[in-house]
Amino acid sequence: MKKAKKNSIKGIAEKLNISVTTVSFVLNGKAKEKKISDEMIEKVLAYVKEINYKPNQLAQSLRTGKSKIIVFMVEDISNYFFASIARKIEDIAYEKGYKVLFCSNENKDAKSRELINLFKDRQVDGYIINPSPGIKNDIEELIEQDIPVVLFDRYFPDLETNYVGINNEEASYKATLHLIENGFKKIGFITINTGQTQMLDRKKGYQKAVNENNMPEKVLEIDFEAGNYLQQKELIRNYILNQDLDAIYFSTNYLTQSGLEVFKENSPELIDKFGILTFDDHDFFKIHTPTISAIAQPKNEMASQLMNQMLSLLKKESGSKDDKKQIILESSLHPRNSTIRK
Amino acid sequence: MKKAKKNSIKGIAEKLNISVTTVSFVLNGKAKEKKISDEMIEKVLAYVKEINYKPNQLAQSLRTGKSKIIVFMVEDISNYFFASIARKIEDIAYEKGYKVLFCSNENKDAKSRELINLFKDRQVDGYIINPSPGIKNDIEELIEQDIPVVLFDRYFPDLETNYVGINNEEASYKATLHLIENGFKKIGFITINTGQTQMLDRKKGYQKAVNENNMPEKVLEIDFEAGNYLQQKELIRNYILNQDLDAIYFSTNYLTQSGLEVFKENSPELIDKFGILTFDDHDFFKIHTPTISAIAQPKNEMASQLMNQMLSLLKKESGSKDDKKQIILESSLHPRNSTIRK
DNA sequence: GTGAAAGCGCTAACAA
DNA sequence: TTGTTAGCGCTTTCAC
Numbered sequence: 001m002k003k004a005k006k007n008s009i010k011g012i013a014e015k016l017n018i019s020v021t022t023v024s025f026v027l028n029g030k031a032k033e034k035k036i037s038d039e040m041i042e043k044v045l046a047y048v049k050e051i052n053y054k055p056n057q058l059a060q061s062l063r064t065g066k067s068k069i070i071v072f073m074v075e076d077i078s079n080y081f082f083a084s085i086a087r088k089i090e091d092i093a094y095e096k097g098y099k100v101l102f103c104s105n106e107n108k109d110a111k112s113r114e115l116i117n118l119f120k121d122r123q124v125d126g127y128i129i130n131p132s133p134g135i136k137n138d139i140e141e142l143i144e145q146d147i148p149v150v151l152f153d154r155y156f157p158d159l160e161t162n163y164v165g166i167n168n169e170e171a172s173y174k175a176t177l178h179l180i181e182n183g184f185k186k187i188g189f190i191t192i193n194t195g196q197t198q199m200l201d202r203k204k205g206y207q208k209a210v211n212e213n214n215m216p217e218k219v220l221e222i223d224f225e226a227g228n229y230l231q232q233k234e235l236i237r238n239y240i241l242n243q244d245l246d247a248i249y250f251s252t253n254y255l256t257q258s259g260l261e262v263f264k265e266n267s268p269e270l271i272d273k274f275g276i277l278t279f280d281d282h283d284f285f286k287i288h289t290p291t292i293s294a295i296a297q298p299k300n301e302m303a304s305q306l307m308n309q310m311l312s313l314l315k316k317e318s319g320s321k322d323d324k325k326q327i328i329l330e331s332s333l334h335p336r337n338s339t340i341r342k
Numbered sequence: 343m344k345k346a347k348k349n350s351i352k353g354i355a356e357k358l359n360i361s362v363t364t365v366s367f368v369l370n371g372k373a374k375e376k377k378i379s380d381e382m383i384e385k386v387l388a389y390v391k392e393i394n395y396k397p398n399q400l401a402q403s404l405r406t407g408k409s410k411i412i413v414f415m416v417e418d419i420s421n422y423f424f425a426s427i428a429r430k431i432e433d434i435a436y437e438k439g440y441k442v443l444f445c446s447n448e449n450k451d452a453k454s455r456e457l458i459n460l461f462k463d464r465q466v467d468g469y470i471i472n473p474s475p476g477i478k479n480d481i482e483e484l485i486e487q488d489i490p491v492v493l494f495d496r497y498f499p500d501l502e503t504n505y506v507g508i509n510n511e512e513a514s515y516k517a518t519l520h521l522i523e524n525g526f527k528k529i530g531f532i533t534i535n536t537g538q539t540q541m542l543d544r545k546k547g548y549q550k551a552v553n554e555n556n557m558p559e560k561v562l563e564i565d566f567e568a569g570n571y572l573q574q575k576e577l578i579r580n581y582i583l584n585q586d587l588d589a590i591y592f593s594t595n596y597l598t599q600s601g602l603e604v605f606k607e608n609s610p611e612l613i614d615k616f617g618i619l620t621f622d623d624h625d626f627f628k629i630h631t632p633t634i635s636a637i638a639q640p641k642n643e644m645a646s647q648l649m650n651q652m653l654s655l656l657k658k659e660s661g662s663k664d665d666k667k668q669i670i671l672e673s674s675l676h677p678r679n680s681t682i683r684k
Numbered sequence: 685g686t687g688a689a690a691g692c693g694c695t696a697a698c699a700a
Numbered sequence: 701t702t703g704t705t706a707g708c709g710c711t712t713t714c715a716c
Contacts, residue, residue, distance in 0.1 A: 008709055019687040024711060035685055058409065058465045059709035062400045062692050078429035080422065087420040090445060094460070102444045103432060118436070123400045260629045268631065284624075287602045289610065289631035350693055361703040366695060377701055401693035404708050 007053055016047060027055065067123030069099045070310060073115060074130040075107045081253060081280055081299065082130065085152075088303030089128065096311060098125070107196070107224065109134035116142070126310050128152065133195035148313035150306055154198040155326075162313065163326045164305045166297050168198045171331040172205025175277055175295050176249065178333060180213050183341040184247035184275045187215065190236060190259065191251035192224040202251045202279060218243060222255070229258070237262045240274075246342070247275030253282060260288065276338035291336035298329050305329065349395055358389060369397065409465030411441045412652060415457060416472040417449045423595060423622055423641065424472070427494075430645030431470065438653060440467070449538070449566070451476035458484070468652050470494065475537035490655035492648055496540040497668075504655065505668045506647045508639050510540045513673040514547025517619055517637050518591065520675060522555050525683045526589035526617045529557065532578060532601065533593035534566040544593045544621060560585060564597070571600070579604045582616075588684070589617030595624060602630065618680035633678035640671050647671065 005011050009027070013020040018040070025034045026044040047053075061067045072089055074082040086102055093100045101124070105112040112132045119127070126148035131139060136156045142149050143161065150162040179187050189206045191199055207217055220239045222232055236259050240248065250256040256278040263271040272290065281296035305327045347353050351369070355362040360382070367376045368386040389395075403409045414431055416424040428444055435442045443466070447454040454474045461469070468490035473481060478498045484491050485503065492504040521529050531548045533541055545561065552559055562581045564574055578601050582590065592598040598620040605613040614632065623638035647669045 005709090009711095010709075013687095020710080021687055021689095021712080022685085025686090028711080030712095037685070040685085054462075056404075056709050058400060058404045059692090060711080062398075062404050062694090062708090063710045063712090065692080067400065076429065077432065078422070078425040080420070080425075083420040083422075083425040086444070087418065087446060090419065094445065094457075099443050099460075101441050102428070103436065104429060115436075118441075120396075257625060257629070261625075264629045264633070282626075283599060283603075284626040284630075287599070287606045288626075288629065291606070347693090351695095352693075355703095362694080363696075363704080364702060367702090370695080372696095379701070382702085398693050401708090402695080404692090404710090405694045405696090407708080 006051060008056070012044070012047060012051075012053065016043060018044075061123055067125055068097055069101060069124050070126045070128065070314075071101045071103065071115075071119050071124050072128045073103050073105055073112065075105060075132075077102050077104045079254070080282055081297070084299045085303045085306075088300055089307055092304065092307040096307075098314075105130075105132050107132045107194075113138055120147075126150075126314055128306050128310055130154065131156070148310060150309045150313070152302060152306055154196045157197065160324045162309050162324050164302055164309065164329070165198065165327075166302075166329050166331040168201035169205040169208070171295050171333075172202040172251075172279070173209050174205075175279075175333055176206045176209035178293070178335060179247050179249065179275055179277055179339060180209060180215070182275065182339050184339075185215055186218065186245045187247045187249060187275070188218040188220060188239065188243055188245040189249050189251065190220045190222070190239065190255055192255065193221040194224055199251055206249060218245060233258050233262055237266070241266070245274065247277070247339075249277045251279050253278065253280035256280075256285075256292070260292075271338075273342070275342070281334060285334075285336065288338075290338045290340075293336045293339040294334050296332050296334055298331065301329055348393060350398070354386070354389060354393075354395060358385060360386075403465055409467055410439055411443055411466050412468045412470065412656075413443045413445065413457075413461050413466050414470045415445050415447055415454065417447060417474070419444050419446045421596070422624055423639070426641045427645045427648075430642055431649055434646065434649040438649075440656075447472075447474050449474045449536075455480055462489075468492075468656055470648050470652060472496065473498070490652060492651045492655070494644060494648055496538045499539065502666045504651050504666050506644055506651065506671070507540065507669075508644075508671050508673040510543035511547040511550070513637050513675075514544040514593075514621070515551050516547075517621075517675055518548045518551035520635070520677060521589050521591065521617055521619055521681060522551060522557070524617065524681050526681075527557055528560065528587045529589045529591060529617070530560040530562060530581065530585055530587040531591050531593065532562045532564070532581065532597055534597065535563040536566055541593055548591060560587065575600050575604055579608070583608070587616065589619070589681075591619040593621050595620065595622035598622075598634070602634075613680075615684070617684070623676060627678065630680075632680045632682075635678045635681040636676050638674050638676055640673065643671050 009020045009023045012023050022036060022040060023044055025031050025036055026041050031041045070093060072086060077083060077086060090100055103115050105115060109132045112135045116138050127142065128150050130153045131151055136159055139149060139161065140159060150164065152164045155163050155165065176187065187210060189203065191203055210217055222235050240262060248259065250259055276292055278292055278294045281294040285292035285294050309325060351362045351365045354365050364378060364382060365386055367373050367378055368383050373383045412435060414428060419425060419428060432442055445457050447457060451474045454477045458480055469484065470492050472495045473493055478501055481491060481503065482501060492506065494506045497505050497507065518529065529552060531545065533545055549559055564577050582604060590601065592601055618634055620634055620636045623636040627634035627636050651667060
């Protein structure tokens with residue numbers, strides 16, 4: 001005679017001389033609904049506790065089609081901005097009984113697609129994605145298949161999705177005005193050459209501010225390719241040294257880092273001649289000399305909102321049509337020494 | 343008559359008028375071994391490709407007991423050191439067909455245990471763990487159950503496990519000598535009050551070096567509790583200002599960050615009076631003023647070795663006894679301006 | 685109120 | 701060389 005494994009519903013049923021159905025109902029809180037006697041419930045629960053039974057998620061998932069796993073895909077998980085959000089997402093997810101698969105798409109469409117395909121047809125309940133520019137179709141497909149998707153940081157202008165981000169254009173506009181108010185007149189904007197909406201919006205905000213103030217637009221667009229880091233720095237160096245600028249505004253944290261390295265390598269005093277401003281804050285900007293003014297995104301708030309949306313999508317009956325929500329959060333400008341009037 | 347879903351082995355078998363076994367064998371590369379005709383193989387493969395069939399991992403896992411998921415548990419995934427390693431682990435894992443669940447234990451035993459229990463009895467093939475001090479028993483249990491475990495960064499002295507790390511004591515000893523060689527005589531060591539082996543080893547290295555050179559041991563041990571960040575800084579401030587020191591050596595990156603903030607807040611020139619050295623490197627140390635000398639751990643190498651070990655454990659027949667390997671990597675000292683002789 | 689049994693999609697021992 | 705079938709552990713319909 002075959003012996004059922006102890007740590008399974010079958011084992012429990014056998015031991016207690018009841019059916020697996022009863023056990024399952026009790027375990028899934030459907031006991032009342034199914035009018036199972038209190039006595040029975042008590043018995044099952046006690047034994048379950050005694051043997052410290054944990055249902056096999058795998059079997060559960062196979063049966064229900066739900067894996068309790070969500071994917072968190074970002075450009076680069078080792079980037080402080082993303083890592084911080086990841087940390088918070090993790091907390092909320094685990095608390096709600098979900099696990100999180102992290103992955104980095106390196107801002108490459110091929111990598112994004114590969115990852116999505118890897119997870120699709122598989123046991124993933126939802127996606128939180130920081131999308132690379134060319135995967136609109138893939139996102140669309142996911143949505144059509146009723147798979148919960150929430151984008152963040154960047155979006156697709158003509159695709160209605162759930163989304164969490166900040167108003168990059170406005171934040172950038174205000175930040176540029178901050179420079180202008182402090183007397184800077186020849187403001188350079190260093191960004192990457194990309195279709196990423198958040199970057200384009202930041203550029204727009206910058207352009208709007210300088211144009212309104214009759215100042216020249218001075219934009220450096222760097223081809224973003226992981227790997228040619230040195231070449232990137234060389235471009236920044238040339239730009240800083242040879243353009244006639246009195247302030248430099250970096251559109252994202254890793255450019256700022258490269259830029260600060262350039263200053264450091266050239267001469268310590270050089271940086272004091274410029275106003276410096278950056279998108280994305282970092283604790284190190286507070287201890288840099290000079291301290292660097294920065295636009296901070298509300299990372300914790302972003303993470304909460306992302307999980308809020310994800311959890312509510314997860315709860316929804318698949319197929320139930322509903323509005324896609326776009327959540328736009330407030331960023332904040334932290335003025336520090338680097339933008340003090342010279 | 344029931345219609346099998348197209349995207350399943352059954353569907354394929356039905357469509358091609360063959361049995362699921364044949365399909366399964368072909369799909370799992372056992373065709374040759376099972377002497378399935380080339381013609382048959384061809385036919386199956388072609389159809390599989392045509393409908394872009396992907397096997398259901400869940401069912402596969404339930405059947406085989408292997409989930410192709412590994413857990414990467416660290417103190418805090420948003421810490422740059424861990425995030426960098428995570429990024430590399432991710433790359434290797436996905437390449438080998440594994441997915442990675444990241445989680446942070448906050449260096450708390452309870453959290454570690456909770457997470458391990460969450461994954462245990464569940465669909466996780468292996469664990470890469472940066473253990474909190476009190477979970478030796480839990481790790482032991484995993485190993486007894488033949489579950490692949492690799493520890494890193496810190497270990498349990500009297501527990502033989504697979505492990506990847508650096509020789510913290512030696513690295514710390516050499517780093518302290520570097521300070522001494524540059525003329526510093528009153529070297530303070532700031533660390534956290536913890537049982538973490540890597541921290542204890544770093545302290546030992548420091549102590550050995552100062553003792554050998556007849557210098558005083560000046561150690562500040564801070565209670566590590568997430569949350570009382572300000573209090574932490576206050577302790578550091580008092581220590582720096584009131585002890586008679588000419589150099590300060592921080593045992594880990596977040597203490598360094600707090601320390602640098604203290605200097606920054608008190609007065610810009612103050613820092614130039616001290617030699618400053620830190621464990622764990624960061625790009626920002628290269629652009630800090632002064633540039634900060636640091637001991638760098640080989641993050642990429644650590645990640646590769648971790649995955650090497652994990653993959654080889656995963657491959658092994660469960661139950662096959664084998665030696666646990668401890669891999670000790672070389673760290674490197676990056677002398678910068680902060681330790682130049684004053 | 686409780687139980688029997690089908691079936692999620694897959695693997696692999698055994699049969700033919 | 702290929703097919704039949706049990707069963708991984710669970711949920712849930714239907715029957716009693």
